[in-house]
Amino acid sequence: MVPLQLYLILSAMMFIIGAVGVVTRRNAIIVFMSIELMLNSVNLTFVAFSAFLGDATGQVFVFFVMTVAAAEAAVGLAIVIALFRRKQTVNLDEINIMKW
Amino acid sequence: MTLEEILFYIFAFGGIASALLVVTRRNPIIAAIYIIVNFFCLAGIYLTLHAQFIAVVQILVYAGAIMVLFVFVIMLLNLGDERSLRDGFSWKKVVAGGFGFGVLMELVYIFMIPSGMQTMEMTRATDIGTVEAIGRVLFTRFLFPFEVTSLLLTAAIVGAIVLAKKNLD
Secondary structure, three states, X not given: OOOHHHHHHHHHHHHHHHHXXXXXXXXXXXXXXXXXXXXXXXXXHHHHHHHHHOOOHHHHHHHHHHHHHHHHHHHHHHHHHHHHHHXXXXXXXXXXXOOO | XXXXXXXXXXXXXXXXXXXXXXXXXXXXXXXXXXXXXXXXHHHHHHHHOOOHHHHHHHHHHHHHHHHHHHHHHHHHOOOOOOHHHOOOOOHHHHHHHXXXXXXXXXXXXXXXXXXXXXXXXXXXXXXXXXHHHHHHHHXXXXXXXXXXXXXXXXXXXXXXXXXXXXXXX
């Protein structure tokens, strides 16, 4: 019997790894992958609470999060392609046109 | 140790190791492969939580559809081992890692505070994660959010096509 806290700690570790990846990496596509990691860790929290509370609502929420992740990946990668066409790079340090 | 615990520790270790490899690899293709490993480990953990439907959807949608899109874009843009993207040592990383570790310790501390959570037992009912149970909730209580989801996906498709068109103007 694995206690609930272990699932939550695992989820927290994956979320922190994803967050540090978003802050430190400069490759736009790897930043997107780190965001996917963070979304997945939140999904794990939803499913863990759903299983421990005996309620399917959490799993329905995971379904919606996956839909949002799919939409985000499609639009985000289209933005990356459009940026690459303009600047010939996916380095986020060089894409600073909106920087104040 | 029961089989459930052994499986949990195997998948948890695999998940964390692959997540660390995703954010440290320089080559995006290697990172994409490791994030697929991470998705499979998560699907295994969902199975130990009796969430069969979510586990299958995780592999089909995430490892199948979304990651194919990522790999497709990486190969389309030909992002090999780009020298210009090499991240060397920088204080930014140390500070980010330190902050991350601090937040993690805080979260672990909060989870360990004695509360009702420690004594919570996993429900013996193994049928809340089946397609039937999820479908019943999805098409009754969550029917309106489900329909809004279709709108979101349509908007995403249109947005992606418009953004990736040859001339944005």
